[in-house]
Amino acid sequence: MQSRRHMVGSAAAACLGLLLALAPFGNAVHADEPVKAVATFSILGDLVKQVGGDRVEVSTLVGPDADAHGYNPAPGDARKLTAAHLVVVNGLGLEGWLDRLIKASGTKAPVIVATKGVNPIEGDDDHGGGGHAGHAHHDDPHAWQSIANVRIYIANIRDGLSKVDPGRAADYAANAKAYLATLDGLEADIRAAIAAIPPEHRKIITTHDAFGYFTAAYGLDFIAPQGVSTDSEASPKDVARIIRQIRRDKIPAVFLENVADPRLMQQISRESGATVGGKVYSDALSGSDGPAATYAAMMRSNIAAFSAALGKK
């Protein structure tokens, strides 16, 4: 970091572009240019924007309404990484496709793991028949579904930006602080919304198991025919089990996820009698004109859908 700061401050500004292109430490940030940050998926991209403000140019690899688990990188992705000053990833096994892409891009940008310091919960890759031997257990990557974890994301992003762009560290600290206040309000509203749902209705069916952290933090139960990744399809046995459970527990609603094929939930709805309770945003934001264009809007859109389908006291 020392040598990079000297380079930025040196009189050889005219040659800076060439020097930086050759620099072995990654791309240093010029005082007049925005930081180029790459986030692996849309939710993370918004969090980087919240901390970076107008100082940071954020591009994301997996875009709105797209599935970050089984992503096939596009040719432009390597170019984004090559040009980046900073790469921000979720970690916890979400981006299994990323290491190869980073190597192929040759980027020297530091890679920040936004979940560093998060207490992971264990996810079940395959719900199968319910706990028999042979299931693969992994960390559940969907840590952003708990506000407490997102506070950790924000701190990691703030520290990462401040390292590559120390001259603007005070701005990043101020933006992070303001956003933490937004998160406080959001968390209070989520708790109030869940508290207004009758306890016997606090069960929801989604396509894949993306809400384990939400359940742990806020006490709404999610049941999913697919595991914590979307890599494997739900088996007919899983689907039959869910339908039995919906009938037995009188679960009122199933939800379509924006990143999943809607047909499975439509079938479960038809065969179980549960209504389709609208769309939830699990692993990706909506487009900029949709109801979940930012992380905070996404969480509010989801709780509004849950409340509407599960009823108030």
Ligand code: ZN
């Ligand atoms: Zn997921």
